[in-house]
Amino acid sequence: MLSSLPRKPGLGIALALTGALAPAAASAHVKWFAPYIVDAAPAPITRTLADPWFWTGIVLVLVFFIATRLVERTAAGETALDAMDRVTNPLWFRLDDFVRIVVAGFFVAIFSVGGVYLTPDLKTPAEWVSWLQLLIAAGIVSRKTMPLSAAGIIFLWVLALRDYDPFHLLDYLALGVAVAAYLVLESSEREDWRKHRFEVLRWGVAIALMWSSLEKFAYPEWFYPLVEEKPFLTFGIPRDMFIPMAGVAEFTMGFGLLATPLVRRLSAIALFVIFNAAVYPFGRVDLIGHALIMAIIVVIAVDHTRELHFWSWIRRALVGVPIGLAGALVIFATAYWGLHAAFYGTDTRTMAEIMAEEGEMATHSYSLEHPHGPQAMETLREGDELPPITPAELGDTSVADAYAQSMMGMHDEMMAGLRHEDPDVAFVLGMIPHHQGAIDMARIQLAAGTDAENMGLARHIIAEQQQEIDAMRAWLDARGIEMPGG
Known part of the structure; x- marks a missing residue:
């Protein structure tokens, strides 16, 4: 557990x-x-x-x-x-x-x-x-x-x-x-x-x-x-x-x-x-x-x-x-x-047994919110959601291309959610990918940026936006509503 x-x-x-x-x-x-x-x-x-x-x-x-x-x-x-x-x-x-x-x-x-x-x-x-x-x-x-x-x-x-x-x-x-x-x-x-x-x-x-x-x-x-x-x-x-x-x-x-x-x-x-x-x-x-x-x-x-x-x-x-x-x-x-x-x-x-089998940093589950936690992708456990952009995945990709890719994914999901007939549900379905897009951009900043103030801001955005995503997902779950595409 x-x-x-x-x-x-x-x-x-x-x-x-x-x-x-x-x-x-x-x-x-x-x-x-x-x-x-x-x-x-x-x-x-x-x-x-x-x-x-x-x-x-x-x-x-x-x-x-x-x-x-x-x-x-x-x-x-x-x-x-x-x-x-x-x-x-x-x-x-x-x-x-x-x-x-x-x-x-x-x-x-x-x-x-x-x-x-x-x-x-x-x-x-x-x-x-x-x-x-x-x-x-x-x-x-x-x-x-x-x-x-x-x-x-x-x-x-x-x-x-x-x-x-x-x-x-x-x-x-x-x-x-x-x-x-x-x-x-x-x-x-x-x-x-x-x-x-x-x-x-x-x-x-x-x-x-x-x-x-x-x-x-x-x-x-x-x-x-x-x-x-x-x-x-x-x-x-x-x-x-x-x-x-x-x-x-x-x-x-x-x-x-x-x-x-x-x-x-x-x-x-x-x-x-x-x-x-x-x-x-x-x-x-x-x-x-x-x-x-x-x-x-x-x-x-x-x-x-x-x-x-x-x-x-x-x-x-x-x-x-x-x-x-x-x-x-x-x-x-x-x-x-x-x-x-x-x-x-x-x-x-x-x-000690878990770390011996799963890696030196497997002290807790992977989380975008916790910069001092394990950052290696192999520590992700079954069922954890793989973030779309990570520092390791950035590799040789230009920062501009990484930002563009994150925004394209956000835009398509957001527009699909906003088409829902219930305005309250549409708001939540649109805001979740919007917030995820902000998290993806912050992840890119942490991968490629060097300014200490911006790095701190990126970590703050990740923590705050993820908390709000969790709250909105809980709101949807309570009403039996799924995100578009499952």
Whole structure:
């Protein structure tokens, strides 16, 4: 099964920036858009356990956490927390207002983007979803209507789970449930409930980070194309060293958000720096997609609460650091590998086996929208539609001839579609080849062009026009209408 899913690779930015903050590295949680072969079996856990770089990362993290806990027990640790409290007091006293503004602003932002559920990468052709997002934003204005907004968030996640692969959306689900739970608790009149409102946000982000980090152990091959496209992300660290250590860093930084006050606040500060640094190379969509996570990280860094409500004795004890980390690794790894087997069975091939049989870049299915994905035509799978113009096919053909060929094909199909008797259907049947013509021209630009601005524009055209083609094809399918010629 091929499923178009947004996954989140660890970045070299994280390793470099956090290296300056602590002995352990952290990993930014950056979305990128690629249709992975998601039913491929995860690599055996023994592969990770035999990797010396995995254990190197674990040792560095344990040293950092234990050292921080030792400082936290002293007067210096209390002084550090008091200083953080004084600096963050202005926001702490208005923290609920901050959270509500960011959550409402996020839903206004994705309403403006349109065609998505709850992140820019979970797309939907349903226009009414955008208006529901606007209602969710409006409901956050009043505490009386916040539970309704919470219900709306859960409803949209249910729709996303219906349309997308559930296993690979579990980290997103944790975040959505946490935000909805915050809205319910914040609107409550019971103080014994309200005191947990920031805590549920912390757990939501921590679970999301720890769950998604396991992809770097289960599917390290998924990150090879990104590393090849953007080698600066690793800052020169060898790929097979970087990926497992980035996975350890992301998992442990998420784990750190559940620890004692100084550990969790330092972890949150490091993550906030990392997420902001990732916005520049990945753009504004990355900022929108991470807005809720970044806001919750700010909440964790600002939170003055010193009380630990769950398992406080083990979390405060030094021995609780290795015990807690080992327990978290066992629980999450067991759940990840076990649930994958439950969803897909145990007879599927691993990514290493797929790549050995189908090519070095067969990490996911071919897609015009994803320039960092596999570009070799032999990686196309059965049933994928072969684009009319590709860089490889351009060869010795002149650019002018390539453009002319693409326009002739577009014109004939467009005119055939426009002859339909229903004006609505005619519009869609005409626009699909029109958009495909724009994609073909953009492909030629990527094959023959050299101007960086035009290359970026071509990639944007491909992504936007293909999204609209998919929406129009879905509209036709819903009405049982076929394109001319089948």
